[in-house]
Amino acid sequence: MSEQIISAKGLTKRYGGKTAVENLTLNVEKGRVLGMLGANGAGKSTFFRMIVGLVQPDDGHLEVLGKEPGWRTNAEIAYLPDRARWYGDYTTKQSIEWGARFLPGFDSEEAARLRDIMRLPMDLKAGEMSKGQEARLMLILCMARRVPLVILDEPFSGIDGSSREHIMDVLIDALSEKQQTLLISTHEIYEAEGLFDRVVFLDQGRVALSGDAESLRGQYGSIDALSRKLYREGEK
């Protein structure tokens, strides 16, 4: 039996009258790439926030890397938050130094290599970067870490096609080299679906569908096509 990196049983999170995650049970195995898919408000970001201890579940049990999630487990998780920005007065160089200082497992040489691939000027401040450049910088801070779990919450959000290609190249490159478990949520399924080993579709906080990416592709043609099908069914 393969090692479980994440084990969630009956997770529920409510915000006032709205249920963000409802009775979510999910196991993620080591070394897999899991695509967390679903419409806005489906509960993807809330689930990720629970994993990094930003949000406490109201009910259920969650274990991350065999422990209760919190600031201690974050030493082993590279997390790209949803709708995040970077510190505007930090240059690329300073940001990489920041990563080396504060983020356990941060590999400065790997960060420099990724920076070359991403074509980010060293002395450009994040506040002066385009959104795509800033997203690439934040991705470097995650992907240059040698940690067992990487969580990317909407890494392509609001980013132009060229930056998306850069990000995809880096993800494929990094995943082939490191034995990391990757959780990724995105609406750009067409471009990212080649990465997925497994997909979970969330709908209103519940698992609508989950399965092996390869067999789902065989069944529906593509994950993107399946996503559209589920979306249309949800609309009815």
Next chain:
Amino acid sequence: MQPGLKSVFVPLVRHEFYRKRGRRRQWMNRQWRLTYLLFFLMITLVLTTYFSLSYKIQLNYIWYVFFGLPWAIFGLTISRIVREWRGETVGWWLTLPCSRQTLISAKFAASFMMSILIALAVYVLILLFGGYAALISASLSLKDFGSFAESGLWFFFLDICSFPLAIAFGLLYGTLAQTKWRPAIPLFWIIWSLGWSIGGSLGWIRPDPSIQLSFTMILTVLISWTISWLLLVLTAWLLEKKLDL
């Protein structure tokens, strides 16, 4: 290389200390800021010259500016928390592998250092102003200036003693707004106002320049620092358990 958790505090304080306010475009550029500074200096110079030559200035009253400084520091500290949300860096900040107590203590330490620098700058500016007034005034002697500088140091010291409480309240207030305890904000102001009016009517809170170093004063300061520490613990707990993201 794995950064040791214990070695993270000083770099965190440095990170907080040097961070600028936000990424929003500044509404006033450098030239305009310089223009305003020169205008302010010119007005101060003209008024100081006029009043020094025409009247006997009571220099010591100028130090009352220091009584307003803890309020300004309170406001500035709130912005240290708020900017994490406005700048959309909160996800990075709160997922650092450090306890919430470490994160909030680093903001506290950076705010305290910044507050001392601000108070020092205010002291030097007022001293320059007093020095100029004493130089041109016929009624002010060098001895007057000496006692003026000395009493300013006392105000400076009092302010530094009060900063921890102002900073801790600022951090708590900024945090409250981001948690499920948001409805406690009016309660915060009610307790604050009650404390202020009761303390004021009992004579505990008043701008008294003649206050002396005494056992009561030392005890008051120590109690205020203890309250500050408790407020920091409460703030860290709120960030850990009651965050509303």
